[in-house]
Amino acid sequence: MPPEKRIPNKAPVTRKPGVKKPAVRKPATNKKKKSALSIQLKLFLAGLLLILLSPFYYGYVLRSFVATWRWVKDWGQDPNYRTYESFNIKIPKKYTIHGIDVSYYQGKINWPKVKEMKEDEVSIRFAFIKATEGLLLVDPYFQRNWREAPKSGIICGAYHFFRPKKDGKTQAKFFLQVVNIEKGDLPPVVDIEALDGVSPLKMRAELSDFLNYVELKTKVRPIIYTGLKFYEDYLLNFFDDYPLWIAHYYQPKLRLDKSRWKFWQHSDKAKINGIGHVVDFNAFNGDSLALDRLLVR
Known part of the structure; x- marks a missing residue:
């Protein structure tokens, strides 16, 4: 038999085989690169601060702002359509004869002041x-305006606000009972702006009766006033022998053949000396000789 093994007093420690954890390395810090970036950032901020504090920078910003403001203000506008400060509106520069239209809405008017106003x-x-309007309404300021405006040297014309629901010939009689048209006046005007619930055919029939009666009695062909859209929708290719006065606001050009119209109401916000409320502003399509030929003989 083999000799008896000797048992030690302390049993040896048995270790389980284990997996050795790899050493975790912290990423190396590129101190030089970080330092370089920090310096660049500081330089950038310092340069930006110098620019912002520079008077040249503020001058540049101001000039840019003014240029941008002018561009926005005049964007899409014709260079011949300029703002007149005293009238507080833009006025087409291609026209040399200008005028207004008024009613009770403007109140009591100081016509000498109106005549004296001038800019460029x-x-x-x-x-x-x-x-007048319709069959019964007389403008409460008409007689005063009709009397005082010519005294100041302003050429005048009278207009009737037409109501298509009412008889056209009767409206014409009413208009001529109120207005005494004389030599040197502008031709009488009929203002047609709405259908008032009647058909376009009915409107045109009544309007025709009005025009025919006024022309028969005065021997003067009346002017038709209307808005551009109303004209295009209901009057285009009708009444072509009558002078046109067209409303088309805030535009450098009237979108209508120049041979078709005599007057253009291009703004309803003019400020005029002697008048306490904003006023419609108009341009005449022609020179002084053309205006004179249009007057009642």
Whole structure:
């Protein structure tokens, strides 16, 4: 038999085989690179601060702002359509004869002040004055305006606000009972702006009766006033022998053949000396000789 093994007093420690954890390395810090970036950032901020504090920078910003403001203000505008500060509106520069139209809405008017107003050769040469409406309404300021405006040297014309629901010939009689048209006046005007619930055919029939009666009695062909859209929708290719006065606001050009119209109401916000409320502003399509040929003989 083999000799008896000797048992030690302390049993040896048995270790389980284990997996050795790899050493975790912290990423190396590129101190030089970090330092370089920090310096660049500081330089950038310092340069930006110097620019912001520079008077040249503020001058550049101001000039840019002014240029941008002018561009926005005049964007899409014709260079011949400029703002007149005293009138507080833009006025087409291609027209040399200008005028207004008024009613009770403007209240009591100081016509000498209206006549005296002038800026860059723009002045009030003519005025259309509301006289009547429908079958019964007389403008409360008509007689005063019709009397005082010519005294100041302003050429005047009277207009009737037409109601298509009412008989056209009767409206014409009513208009001529109120208005005494004389030599040197502008032709009488019929203002047609709405259908008032009747058909376009009915409107045109009544309007035709009005025009025919006024022309028969005065021997003067009346002017038709209307808005551009109303004209295009309901009057285009009708009444072509009558002078047109077209409303088309805040535009450098009237979108209508120049041979078709005589007057253009291009703004309803003009400020005029002697008038306490904003006023419609108009341009005449022609020179002084053309205006004179249009007047009642």
